[in-house]
Amino acid sequence: MERFDYVIVGGGSAGCVLAHRLSAVPSLRVALIEAGRDTPPGAVPAAILDSYPMPVFCGDTYIWPELKASATRTAAPRVYEQGRVMGGGSSINVQSANRGLPRDYDDWAANGATGWAWQDVLPYFRKLERDVNFPEGELHGGDGPVPIRRILQADWPPFCHAFADGMRKNGFASLQDQNGEFGDGYFPGAFSNLDDKRVSTAVAYLDEQTRRRRNLHIYPDLRVERIVMEGMVARGVVAVARNGAHVRFEANEVVLCAGALQSPALLMRAGVGARDDLSALGIDCMIDLPGVGRNLQDHPSLTFCHFLERRYRMPLSRRRASMTAARFTSGVAGCDASDLYLSSATRAAWHALGNRLGLFFLWCNRPHSRGRVQLVSPDAAVPPRVDLNLLDDPRDVARLAFGVRMLAKIVEASGLSHDPRDFFPAAFSPRVKALSRVGTRNAALTSMLGVLLDTPAPIRRALIERFFTGGQKMSALLADEHALESSIRANVFGVWHASGTCKMGDVNDVMAVTDNAGRVRGAQGLRVVDASLMPRLPSANTNIPTIMMAEKIADAMVARRYPGAASSTTSSTVVGR
Structure with missing residues (x-):
């Protein structure tokens, strides 16, 4: 049994950042525990480095295969892909480097998360990034650990130009920087990728120099079963190895970076949560915090496909x-x-x-619907129940309906096809996921299906209706408001941006789980630093905002212990010392 100043649970988008920043202080002993495998420099799997993420995402090697979520109140639970590998979600996601909008963070501050307004978080967005396209100026950083780049319009393939034409003809403005121009419009997407290779937080923050620090100890393939509590004080954690052996870590502070589904579950198993819910499972409530597991948010999303003529296809070698x-x-x-x-x-x-097939993702920013994470057993081997409740608020349904109609107009104006039947809804179903697993059988099957799509148009469209849409036609959905709403409810899913389940907030907010530095209310030596803290989901993929939050809180943690030792990032932005 070893003792550390900080034991970090989860080597994901936040955990790797904290391990790097805290261990930069030589007097601090830091342990980083990750349930999945390590990806050290020179040994990052090719599937993770790949610019095209779907093969690794659709497998079960780097995710929690038993973790499931229900998209709506009536939907059956389905696997909800969350990273179980060093780098966490940043090792399996689409590599989007989307910050969101200033209003997202100003809203956090206005509703109790003091110190998290746009001007407070901007220095940490700049600190994390090495923007390849916009390295200078007040909005971007040029020397951070995470490279961020875009594929600019001059290098777009024909499909992207057609899509842009459709948006321009529908009044969309052309923007160059989604992280620096904050109005409506279309733009080259920013992503965390360099030399056509993914840069996860494991790659960016756990480099060779960091790993050589004698005060940093990295433990992969260890799943934390429980937080060791003595009353309201966290003393450490107990983890289990793949061979079943148990290991105990003593800590001055336990930092949960396990994500918005696992972090609240760990808290609840430790007796931190709603008293009645814990008592019903035979768990002694140490700290009564009704907000633990509540306020779950994800972006309600739909997918659509368009058959591509040969001139719009891109070589598979271009990743x-x-x-x-x-x-x-x-x-x-x-x-x-x-x-x-x-x-x-x-x-x-x-x-x-x-x-x-070209693919379109449509989702609602700033969703109004809220879900919940609940324990169904005190046993750490039993995953929590996850109810996303994506369309509980009718405004989210109405917005998706508007978005579908707008997307149809964009596609119609794009010139991708002369027949609207080549554009169709395509649910990201278990059947589609199964077909997306990399293997020789799927390669052969999809090759045959691909050949069939190149048959004459009437046969192709019959195949699309038979195998992809179940007879559902876009024209019918667009003509019938009730049919469109039913289709949205049947096909909506979360886009893997779970957040908000341990939200930070004001001391007077009974649903706030932590203060504005992630410290669990009523507890000592216990902190949460991941997307769980987000009071409201930003208008963005969650990876870059989560890294920003970890950078900001790490600065506060170091400054609290060693005033003057934190980074040169403006001291006015450091919260919760």
């Missing part, structure tokens, strides 16, 4: 498929501007079938 995206406004009452996000990919999957 980066997602290059263009857009923000726009639904105008639904009670919703904000720029409340919809649309991204496109020149390839729907890694195989021959996917290469004949």
Whole structure:
């Protein structure tokens, strides 16, 4: 049994940042525990480095295969892909480097998360990034650990230009920097990638020099079963290895970086949560915090495909498929501007079938619906119940309906096809996921299906209706409001941006789980630093905002112990010392 100043649970987007920043102080002993495998320099699997993420995402090597979520109140639970590998979500995601909008963070501060307004967080967005396209100026950083780049319009393939034409003809403005121009429009998507290789937080923050620090100890393939509590004081954690052996770590402070589904579950098993819920499972409540596991948010999302003529297809050797995206406004009452996000990919999957299909992702920014994470057993081997409740608020349904209609107009104006039947809804179903697993059988099957798509148009469209849409036609959905709503409810899913389940906030907010530096209310030696803290989901993929939060809180943690030892990032932005 070893003792550390900090034991970090989870080597994901936040955990790697904290391990790097805290261990930079030689007097601090830091342990980083990750349930999945390590990816040290020179040994990062090719599937993780790949610019095209779907093969690694659709497998079960780097995720929690038993973790499931229900998209809506009536939907059956489905696997909800969360990273179980060093780097966490940053090792399996689409590598989007989207910050969100200034209003997202100003809203955090206005609703109790003091110190987290846009001007407070901007220095940490700059600190984390090495922006390849915009390295200078007040909005971007040029020497941070995470490289961020874009594929600019001059290098777009024909599909992207057609998509841009459709948006321009529908009044969308052309923007160059989604992280520096904050209105509606279309733009080259920013992503955390260099030399056409993924840069996860494991790559960016756990480099060779960091790993050589004698005060940093990295423990992969260890799953933390429980937090050791003595009353309201966290003393350490107990973890289990793949061979079943148990290991105990003593800590002055336990820092949960296990993500918005696992961090609240760990708290609840430790007796931190709603008293009645814990008592019903036979768990002694140490700290009564009803907000633990509540306020769960994800972006409600839909996917659509378009058959691509040969001139719009991209060689499989060109790995980066997602290059263009857009923000726009639904105008639904009670919703904000720029409340919809649309991204496109020149390839729907890694195989021959996917290469004949363009892919569109549509989601609601700043969703109004809220879900919940609940324990179903005190046993750490039993995953929590996850109810996303994506469409509980009718405004989210109305916004998606507007977005579908707008997407149809964009596609119609794009010139991708002369027949609207080549554009169709495509649910990211278990069947599609199974077909997306890399293997010789799927390669052969999808090659055959791909050939069939190149048959004459009537046969192709019959195949699409038979195998992809179940007879559902876009024209029918667009003509019938009730049919469109039913289709949205049947096909909506979360886009893997779980957040908010241990939200930070003001001391007077009974649903706030932590203070504004992630310290669990009522506890000693216990902190949360991951997407769980987000009071409200930003208008962005969660990876870059989570890294920003870890950078900011790490600065506060170091400054609290060693005033003057924190980074040169402006001291006015350091919270919760």
